[in-house]
Amino acid sequence: MALDIEEQYDRIYRYCWFRLRDRHRAEDITQETFLRWLASDTWRDTGQTLQYLYTIARNLCVDESRKPAVDPLPEDLPAEESDPLLSIALRHELERLSPEDRELVLLRVVNEVPVGVLCRLYGVSRFALYRRLRGILKGLRQRLEG
């Protein structure tokens, strides 16, 4: 029932950052997402909170990306990585994915959004979602190994 705002703040922010690639705009959108969610009594406790949060964030990101882009400042790199070579190769492969596929990997693997929520968010069946995600990960794995 209860939503951990602190945890979800980071996840929504990460999602917005990867859509906008701008720290300040991503944080503005994250806060706007939570403000809209907090202002909505109808949706807050209906058990579809995550879907609602990601829908607001996605719509706000779409609106924001239509505005003229400001040159983003250089962003921080991760402090430590267990396998830097694999990470660089993976980042390169991720950039080659379509934005939709990249978003799905981010939501499911990194933000750990439940499959049920993703199905409602994308309007697809569980089977279709699993198949699509498996295909993306298989492709990534093959390109990294090959």
Added chain:
Amino acid sequence: MEKKLYETLKGAFHAPPPERKAAFLRTHRRRELSSAELLLSQAGYVRWWTWALSAALFVILLLLAAGREPERVWISAALTPLLALIAIAEWGRSRRYGMEELELCCRMPTGAVLLARMASVGLLHLALLAVFTPMLAAKGEAGILRAGIYLLTPYLLTASLGMELSRRIRGQEGLLVCTAAAVLVCVLGVWALGTRRSLYQPEYLPLWQIALVLTLGASAWETVQCVKGTEELQWS
């Protein structure tokens, strides 16, 4: 490779840390209700006579347990449908009085509210039965397990029947039909006690166990359907 890929993917989606998170959370943090708090808050909305009737029935069951009649386990089992009827009467209250629309305007979803109220009544009943069963088994032939099965099966049968009927028949008629169903289960228990006493012998225990599993499954399914029913109502 699979695990390594997942770990590396998490690192590959590194975003620079947010700068204004602490300030935002300080200003906008609000306390969410935990499940236990919701349960307790909703228990306060259950009518006093639901608790009073449950307590009264429990006292009757205790008086029965104190007696020396060999049939007291089965008589008690025949009375548990009445306990389930009390819970069912509480379940359909908002629907019966046409208050669903009002409940839909509340902060919490109607399904969660109903579930919390039913859980509070159901947990009390289970606690009463859990206290009562060892007392009943202490002086009789039937052990705790058997006595528990005999008590729970008619309770769950009435609860699942009541939920099914109250979903299908609205208003006061729904409560009347539920009462009839509970009385029928009671009468069946008394009838079995009078004419089919062998049903309560140990050789029929596997049948009772199957019946318990079936009624448990039916109750769970009916609960899900009732909660889903409130979601449909919200969207229609």
